[in-house]
Amino acid sequence: MEIFAKLYLGDCREELKKVEENSVDLIFTSPPYADSRNKTYGGIKPDKYVEWFLPISEELLRVLKSTGTFVINIKEKVVSGERHTYVIELIMEMRKQGWLWTEEFMWHKKNCYPGKWPNRFRDSWERLLQFNKQKKFHMYQEAVMIPVGDWAEDRLRKLSSTDKIRDNSSVGSGFGKNVSKWVGREKVYPTNVLHFATECSNKKHSAVFPEVLPEWFIKLFTKEGDIVLDPFMGSGTTVKVANRMLRNAIGIEIFPEYYNLAKEQLESTKLYLL
Numbered sequence: 001m002e003i004f005a006k007l008y009l010g011d012c013r014e015e016l017k018k019v020e021e022n023s024v025d026l027i028f029t030s031p032p033y034a035d036s037r038n039k040t041y042g043g044i045k046p047d048k049y050v051e052w053f054l055p056i057s058e059e060l061l062r063v064l065k066s067t068g069t070f071v072i073n074i075k076e077k078v079v080s081g082e083r084h085t086y087v088i089e090l091i092m093e094m095r096k097q098g099w100l101w102t103e104e105f106m107w108h109k110k111n112c113y114p115g116k117w118p119n120r121f122r123d124s125w126e127r128l129l130q131f132n133k134q135k136k137f138h139m140y141q142e143a144v145m146i147p148v149g150d151w152a153e154d155r156l157r158k159l160s161s162t163d164k165i166r167d168n169s170s171v172g173s174g175f176g177k178n179v180s181k182w183v184g185r186e187k188v189y190p191t192n193v194l195h196f197a198t199e200c201s202n203k204k205h206s207a208v209f210p211e212v213l214p215e216w217f218i219k220l221f222t223k224e225g226d227i228v229l230d231p232f233m234g235s236g237t238t239v240k241v242a243n244r245m246l247r248n249a250i251g252i253e254i255f256p257e258y259y260n261l262a263k264e265q266l267e268s269t270k271l272y273l274l
Contacts, residue, residue, distance in 0.1 A: 001225060005239050005249045005266050009259045012231035012252040016059035019250060024063045025138065025226035026247075028214050028238050030073035031056075034086055046077055046084040050093050056231065057094050063229065067138045069221040070099070070131040073107070073209065081119055087127065094131060102137075103130040103192060107213065111197040128194075128217075143219040145187040156183050214238040215245065222247055236262025 008015040031053065034046040044052045060070055074090075076083045091101050105128035112124035196212050214237060218228060224246040230238035233251035235258055242249040243266065253259040 001246060003225075003243055003246055003248055005243050005251070007233070007236075007239070007259065007263055007266070008250075008252045009254075009256060010252070011254050013055050013059065015252045016056070016063060016231060019059075019063045019229070021062050022065050023227060024229045024250070025065055025068045026218060026221045027060055027064060027068070027070040027072075027229045027231070028217050029071075029230045029232045030209060030234075031232045033075050034077045034084065046079060046086045049086040050090045053090060054093055054097065057099070058097060060229075060231065061098060061133065064133060066133050067136070068133070069102075069137055069139075069217075071105075071217050071221075072129050072131070073126060073213075074129065075123070075126045078120070087129075091129065098133070099131040100133070100135065101129065102132045102135075104128070105130065105192045105194055108193055108195045109198045110195050137221075138223075139221060140219065140223065141189055144190055144216060146190050148186055148188050209237060211237055211241050214241045218242055218245055218247060233262055234258050236265050240265055 008018065032044065034044055034049045064070060074087055076085075076087050078084070095101055107126045107128055109124050109126070112122065115122035194213070194216060196210055196216075198210060214228075214230075218241065222228060225248065227248045227250065228238065228242040229250045229252075231252045233239060233253040236251060236253075239249040239251040239262060251262060253262060
């Protein structure tokens with residue numbers, strides 16, 4: 001299988017127009033957060049963030065397949081002692097564009113550096129918002145299953161009568177579980193909280209996320225030969241991981257130094273670079 005990586009240097013609002021309509025299987029990206037990375041990405045103000053991002057999400061809606069998924073790593077900013085609402089506002093406006101806000105994942109940073117401020121503690125998590133164009137989309141849940149864990153040794157040893165049926169919650173939530181279906185299984189499905197360490201070496205970029213982060217979502221939402229897009233490519237982590245996993249990749253980066261860095265990394269892997 002011949003795998004390609006296609007890189008664009010420029011503003012993704014313009015470069016995305018070069019990407020074919022309904023051609024991308026997964027968009028995985030982390031745009032600059034509000035008021036962040038001022039020297040390289042301009043530092044969009046929280047009050048202007050939604051206005052800035054909506055033309056981008058409109059293009060992403062165009063290039064994503066109907067069965068595809070868009071995952072965005074984004075975080076709120078504290079302004080004048082309280083959380084700004086730009087992330088919530090962005091979700092609401094994207095829904096008006098036609099996006100379905102399907103799921104939300106939490107990335108727990110296992111090696112988060114400690115700290116405190118007068119009115120709060122340091123965050124050890126970030127959001128990963130999942131959007132889709134329709135309710136039915138490609139999802140390969142078995143690819144991200146995890147070992148069943150120590151809980152099963154005691155919990156599944158002796159089952160009660162309610163453990164052997166779908167026992168609805170006694171608090172009236174409408175949720176139920178059948179504990180017996182996990183007897184004998186070695187793997188289970190994960191939760192939507194992901195426990196990954198941060199990247200300690202910045203690799204010449206101010207905000208590199210660990211390779212395991214895009215890898216997990218690429219496993220979940222794509223198969224070999226699919227196309228993965230990162231419109232805020234940075235140093236090329238998502239593109240590099242996608243190619244390593246035998247997915248085709250498209251990356252867009254506005255900052256020439258990072259674009260060249262990503263290109264150098266891909267060229268060193270001897271993959272087919274367009």
